[in-house]
Structures are given as structure tokens and as C-alpha cells.
Amino acid sequence: MTETTSGAFVPPTAFAVPGRIAVNEQAAARWQQGLITEIRQETHAAATFRLKVPDWQGHLPGQHLMLRLTAPDGYVAQRHYSLASAPDGSGEIELTLDHVPGGEVSGHLHTVARVGDTVEVRGPLSGFFAWPGDRPALLLGAGSGVVPLMSMVRHHRRAGLTVPLRLIVSARTRADLIYADEYGAETEVVLTRAEGRLTARHLAPHLGAGQPDGGWEAYVCGSNGFAEHASRLLVEGGQPVDRIRIERFG
Amino acid sequence: MTAHDPVPTRGFTGRARAADRDPRLPPGQYDARDTWPVLSAEVTPRLDAADWTLRVGGLVARPRTWTWAEAHALPPSRYAGDIHCVTSWSKFGVRFGGVSLDTFLAGAGGPLPAATHVVAYAHTGYTANLPLADVTGGRAWIVWEYDGEPLPPEHGGPARLIVPHLYFWKSVKWVAGLELLDHDEPGFWEKNGYHHRGDPWREERYAGD
Numbered sequence: 001m002t003e004t005t006s007g008a009f010v011p012p013t014a015f016a017v018p019g020r021i022a023v024n025e026q027a028a029a030r031w032q033q034g035l036i037t038e039i040r041q042e043t044h045a046a047a048t049f050r051l052k053v054p055d056w057q058g059h060l061p062g063q064h065l066m067l068r069l070t071a072p073d074g075y076v077a078q079r080h081y082s083l084a085s086a087p088d089g090s091g092e093i094e095l096t097l098d099h100v101p102g103g104e105v106s107g108h109l110h111t112v113a114r115v116g117d118t119v120e121v122r123g124p125l126s127g128f129f130a131w132p133g134d135r136p137a138l139l140l141g142a143g144s145g146v147v148p149l150m151s152m153v154r155h156h157r158r159a160g161l162t163v164p165l166r167l168i169v170s171a172r173t174r175a176d177l178i179y180a181d182e183y184g185a186e187t188e189v190v191l192t193r194a195e196g197r198l199t200a201r202h203l204a205p206h207l208g209a210g211q212p213d214g215g216w217e218a219y220v221c222g223s224n225g226f227a228e229h230a231s232r233l234l235v236e237g238g239q240p241v242d243r244i245r246i247e248r249f250g
Numbered sequence: 251m252t253a254h255d256p257v258p259t260r261g262f263t264g265r266a267r268a269a270d271r272d273p274r275l276p277p278g279q280y281d282a283r284d285t286w287p288v289l290s291a292e293v294t295p296r297l298d299a300a301d302w303t304l305r306v307g308g309l310v311a312r313p314r315t316w317t318w319a320e321a322h323a324l325p326p327s328r329y330a331g332d333i334h335c336v337t338s339w340s341k342f343g344v345r346f347g348g349v350s351l352d353t354f355l356a357g358a359g360g361p362l363p364a365a366t367h368v369v370a371y372a373h374t375g376y377t378a379n380l381p382l383a384d385v386t387g388g389r390a391w392i393v394w395e396y397d398g399e400p401l402p403p404e405h406g407g408p409a410r411l412i413v414p415h416l417y418f419w420k421s422v423k424w425v426a427g428l429e430l431l432d433h434d435e436p437g438f439w440e441k442n443g444y445h446h447r448g449d450p451w452r453e454e455r456y457a458g459d
């Protein structure tokens with residue numbers, strides 16, 4: 001984290017959630033080729049794309065990248081995607097994309113792209129939503145918003161971390177639930193068609209007396225509607241506003 | 251500097267487009283049409299207009315604070331034009347209503363000669379840095395209306411800064427004030443790897459661009 005130097009202007013307003021890490025500006029600036037080595041269908045609408053990026057500088061769970069596609073006439077489409085894989089030094093990374101109806105980039109990847117194709121990526125980007133695995137983390141995600149949170153869960157397992165981690169993930173039905181086979185004791189699934197949306201009741205056991213020493217760092221990810229709803233529930237449940245990090249997919 | 255030219259992607263043609271790209275669209279951007287994505291990283295504050303204030307401080311002749319009523323008594327000014335978000339969407343022909351930032355700066359006695367930069371900050375504590383020249387001369391506004399309606403909370407209501415010629419993360423939502431400085435000081439996203447200036451026409455997205 002780039003701390004402000006002494007004498008720097010500090011706004012009289014309260015929060016200013018600091019970023020968790022310093023961002024590697026060189027990695028962020030450079031476009032690299034990503035070779036698609038595997039495509040796995042996760043649900044009827046979501047698939048995981050494994051990319052070989054030989055010079056990948058590594059990332060922290062929660063970070064994202066920019067992906068671009070280029071047409072023969074030079075036309076370019078670029079979008080942000082969260083890293084789904086844990087940092088593992090393999091030179092390969094995974095993204096999980098929802099197939100957005102009529103979507104230009106997700107549509108191409110879901111219907112045209114195949115193993116052996118290349119796309120271009122730059123990143124990792126943004127230190128704000130990153131989780132280095134140091135503080136207890138309470139993760140709330142919906143739909144493809146679970147992608148950066150799964151990177152955190154995978155990292156927690158892979159590195160054998162003991163710091164508390166809880167994931168509450170919501171999806172419309174079991175068939176819409178991304179990574180359904182991968183969840184363990186850390187996860188609670190909310191299927192909204194059957195039980196309705198996330199409520200204070202889901203959060204209550206984790207907040208107040210239920211929180212770990214030092215409290216949670218909360219990470220919320222999904223559509224703007226979900227982010228508004230879930231972050232509001234956290235605030236009402238007593239989670240400090242300056243310890244809620246939100247990634248909205250737009 | 252992005253190291254090389256884009257490499258064509260097998261099979262990608264892109265969305266059907268007019269032979270001539272819309273000249274209002276900066277490089278790498280697409281037209282979000284009727285949507286207006288929300289990307290703020292913090293909890294949307296519930297801020298009553300009655301509690302909203304705007305402070306102009308630091309290197310100005312007479313630092314001062316305006317209440318909602320005092321700000322609304324200033325001569326109104328509008329922006330009608332385009333906005334561009336670093337996440338790649340642009341929105342054409344949007345209309346914001348409020349007061350020119352020049353009016354607030356004049357109300358604070360004007361910038362002192364030493365002032366070169368500002369930090370704009372929100373009631374949430376979010377910050378963005380800007381060269382003073384980017385927020386003077388009719389290029390920045392404090393706005394509370396969108397399309398003739400009150401600005402919705404998730405878009406920065408009751409009032410936000412807009413600096414439409416730069417990427418929109420500079421247009422601080424729930425704006426609380428501007429501090430004029432004699433040096434540049436990175437704001438929230440700028441500390442998180444984003445470009446210091448953020449000119450969409452030069453595609454200044456991230457540090458190093």
C-alpha cells in the first residue's frame with residue numbers, strides 16, 4: 001500500500017478505504033498474449049477460460065485484468081474480468097465469464113473462441129479489492145460476482161491459511177451456481193428463486209458477537225443491484241463502512 | 251505506452267458498426283446507450299441534501315463552505331455532452347445541472363498564485379487529484395440534476411463534481427470539497443494504479459499509459 005507521505009492532504013471526511021497493495025505499474029501497462037489452453041463450462045451460462053500468459057507477473061486474489069479482442073480492421077473491444085484462479089506461479093490464469101445476451105466480448109468468448117486461440121490481456125489491475133490473505137475476510141457475492149471471491153477461497157485453501165474466511169454466495173437456482181462442486185464448510189449458498197434474496201438473517205451469525213478478533217474485512221461483488229443491497233445489509237448489521245470493499249460489475 | 255499494436259483475434263469481427271466510427275467515441279470505448287453503469291468502490295452514503303456541504307479550501311484567498319441552500323442560490327450552469335468511464339463505456343448527450351466550479355472558486359476569492367493542483371474529496375472520503383487547469387475555465391461543475399431530475403444517490407447525489415473531459419473516476423460522487431495545493435497528490439484510484447490525469451482521448455487509463 002502506498003501510504004501518503006507526511007504533510008499530505010487528508011480530507012476532513014471519514015472513510016477513505018485504503019488499497020491493500022501497491023500495484024505493479026509496469027505489469028498494468030503492458031498488453032500480453034494469452035493463449036487459451038482450456039475452456040470449461042461451469043453452468044449453462046458461465047464458462048471458465050484458462051489462459052497461458054508466459055510473462056504473468058502474479059496477482060493477488062480479488063484483482064482483475066483488462067481483456068481485449070481485435071477485429072481484422074483494427075476495431076478493438078476491451079472489458080474487465082476478475083481473476084478466478086489463485087496465484088500459483090504457473091504462468092496460467094483462469095477467468096470465468098457469464099455469457100451476457102448480445103454481449104460483444106463475452107459472446108465472442110462463449111461462441112467463437114476455442115482452445116489454441118489467443119486474446120490479449122493487461123494486468124493485474126487495482127489494489128483496492130485485493131485480499132493478501134492477512135485479515136479475516138467475509139465475502140458476499142452473487143452471480144459472476146463470485147469469481148474474484150473464489151480466487152480468495154482457492155488461495156486460502158492452497159496456502160493452508162488459518163485466518164477466518166466466510167463466503168456467502170447467491171445464485172438464482174442451483175443450476176446457475178458457478179463453482180457449485182467446489183464450495184466447502186466456509187460457504188453458505190443462497191438460492192434466491194427458492195428462498196428469496198440475501199437477508200440480515202444470513203449475515204447475523206457472522207456479525208456482532210460472531211465476528212473474529214479484529215473484525216472482518218468485507219468484500220462484496222456482483223451487479224450494482226446486489227452490491228447496493230448487500231453493502232446496506234452489512235452496514236445495518238454493524239460492519240464498519242470503512243471495512244467494506246465493493247466491486248461492481250457495472 | 252502499450253508495448254505493441256493490437257493483435258487480431260481469430261474470428262472476432264465485433265459488433266456491427268457504421269463504416270465511420272462515431273467521432274464522439276474515444277479510443278477503446280464503446281457506447282453504453284441507455285445504461286449508466288455504477289462502479290463506485292464504497293457503500294453508497296445516505297446523505298440528505300440538508301446535510302450536504304461543499305468546502306473550497308487550501309490555496310484560495312478566502313476558504314469557505316456552502317450549504318445546499320447557499321449553493322443553489324448561485325447562478326446555475328449546465329453541462330450537455332458526453333462522459334467516459336475508464337471501464338470502457340461512454341455515454342453521449344447527457345445533461346447535468348448545477349453550478350460551474352469557477353463560480354465556487356470565485357466565491358472563495360479565487361486560487362492563490364501558488365495553486366497548481368486540487369484534491370477533490372467526497373463525503374465518503376474518496377479522493378481524486380486534478381491539475382487546477384482541468385477544473386477552471388468552464389470545464390468542471392458541481393451538479394445536483396441529471397436530465398432535469400435530482401441526481402440519484404448511486405450516481406453521486408445529492409451532488410457530485412463533474413469533469414467530463416477526463417475519465418469519470420475524477421468526477422467525485424457525493425462531493426464534499428476541493429483543496430487547492432501547490433503540488434500534485436494522488437487520490438484514491440491514482441494510488442491504486444490509475445493514471446494521474448486520465449484523458450480519454452489519449453487513453454490514459456493506468457499509470458504508465
Ligand SMILES: Cc1cc2nc3c(=O)[nH]c(=O)nc-3n(C[C@H](O)[C@H](O)[C@H](O)COP(=O)(O)OP(=O)(O)OC[C@H]3O[C@@H](n4cnc5c(N)ncnc54)[C@H](O)[C@@H]3O)c2cc1C
Nearest residue numbers: 079080081082096097098102103104105106107144147249
Ligand atoms: C472490475 C470488473 C470485473 C469484472 N469481472 C467479471 C467477471 O469475472 N466475469 C464476468 O462475467 N464479468 C465480469 N465483469 C463484467 C464484464 O466486464 C463485462 O461488462 C461483461 O462481460 C459484458 O461485456 P460484453 O462485451 O459481453 O457485453 P457488452 O457488449 O458490453 O453488452 C452488455 C449489454 O448491453 C447490450 N449492448 C450494449 N451496447 C450495445 C450495442 N451498441 N448494441 C447492442 N447491444 C448493446 C448488450 O446486448 C448486452 O446486453 C467485470 C466488470 C468489472 C468492471
